[in-house]
Amino acid sequence: MRSIWTGSIGFGLVSIPVKLFSAVQETRLDLDMLDGRDHAHIKFQRVNENTKKEVPYDKIVKGYKYDDDYVILEEADFEAAAPDKTKVIEIENFVDIAAVNPMYYETSYYTEPATKNNKAYALLLSALKKSKKAGLARFVLRSTESLCLVHPVDKAIVVTRIRFAQQIRDQDDLELDDKINVSDKELKMGLALIDQYAEPLDLSKYKDEYHGALLKIIEQKAKGKRPTIKKLKPKAAKSDDLYDQLMNSLQVKKGA
Template sequence: MRSIWKGSLGFGLVSIPVKLYSAVQTSSLDLDMLDSRDHSRIRYQRVNEHTHKEVPYDKIVKGYKINDDYVIVEDQDFEDAAPEKSKVIEIESFVDIDDVTPMFYETSYYAEPETKNNKAYALLIQALKKSKKAGLARFVLRSTESLCIVHPVDNVLVVTRIRFGQQIRSTEDLKVADDVTVSKKELDMGLALINQYAEKFDVSKFKDEYTDELLKIIHAKAKGKRATVKKLTPKKTTGDDLYDQLMQSLSSKKGA
C-alpha cells in the first residue's frame, strides 16, 4: 500500500510518528463512458474557457474569486493556514464511540507507526480498548480540515474521518409525527422480533452481490447470451394489522 499522509499522532505530550493508508477500497465496476454510435471512449479535457484549448495539468492552479478577480491559492497557503494540523493529528478529547452517530462517518485510514515496536502506539491501543473510548481529533488532509475519531481495530489504530455538525441537515422539514401511539403489546412483539434476529456483527457474511450479478450479465452479453435474472417475489401479509404482521414475522423466522 502507498501512504497518503505522513505526520504524527499526538495525545497530551506524547507524539507518535505515523503514516496513513486508505483502509477502504471500492467494489463497484469500473465502467467507461462511450459514444453509443461507435463505442469510442469519451475523454474529459481541462479546457480554457477563452482559448478553448486544453490546459496542461502542471499549468492548473487553484483560485478564490473576490469581486471580479481571482486570488491564486498555492500549496504553501494551505499549509500556512494551519501548519500544526497539516502535520499532526492532535487528539483533543476522548469520547464514547457509541455517542458518534453512524451518519457522521465518512471514510477510514490505517495509521502505521514509523517504527514497528512503538511503545506509545501500543499504549494508546491498549488504553482505548480498556477505557472503551475513542480519540476525537482534527487534521488537514488534501487541503481540507477533517474531524476524525481515532480508535483501535485489533492491533492497529484507525483514523476515521467524520462530518462536522454543520454538515448534517436538520430534521425539521421532515414530515414525521412524534405522537404516534404504540401499544405495549405491539412494542413487546417488536422487541421479541428484534431479539429473534439479533446476532453478533460479522461483516464477512455480507458480500456485494449486486456487482457480482451485474458482472455475470456483462460476461453473458459478451458471449451473445442473456443471463438468468432473478425474479422479484413480493412478500405477502394477510392483513394490515401491525400486531398480526409482527406475529407472522416471528413465525416465518422460526420456520426458516
C-alpha cells in the same frame, strides 16, 4: 500498501510518528461512457453557456454567487482560507465511541508506527482498548482540515474521518408525525421480533453481490450469451393489522 500521509499522533506531550494507509477500497466496476453507435469514448468539453464555444482552461475561474453577481476567487484566496499545513493528528479530548452517531462517519485509515518497536503506539492502542474511548482530533489531508476519531481496531490504531456538525442536515424539514400512538401490545411484539432477529455482529457474512453478478453478465455478453433477468415476486400482505403482521413475522422466523 503505499502510505498516503506521514506525520504523528499527538497524545498529550507524547508524539507518535505514524504512516497513514487507506483502510477501504472500492468494489464497483470501472465503466466507460461510450457512443452506442461505434463505441467511441465520450469526451466532455467546458462550454460557455452564452457563446456555446469551448473555454480554454487558462480562462476558467472559480466564483461564488453573491446576491445577483459572482465574487471571483483567486488562488491566493484559497491559500488564505486553508488550514495551517501541520503533520500532527492532535488528540484534543477523548469520547465514548458509542456516543458518536453513525451519521458522522466518513472514511477510515490504518496507522502504522513509523519506527520499529514503538512503545508509545502500543501504549495508546492498549489504553484506547481498555478505556473503550476514542481520541477526537483534527488533521490536514490534501490541504483540507478534517475532524477525526483515533480508535483501536484489532492490532492497529485507526483514524476515521467524521463530519462536522454543520454538515448534518436538520430534521425540521421532514414531515414527521410524532403523535402516532403505539399500543403496549404492539411495542412488546416489536421488541420480541427484534430480540428474535438479534445476533452478534458479523459483517463478513454480507457480501457485495451486485458487482459480482454484473461482472458475470459482462462475461456472458462477451461470449454472446443473453443473461437471465430475475423476475420480481411481490409478496402479498396477509393482513393490514400491524399486530398481525408482527405476529406473522415471528412465526416466519421460528419456521426458518
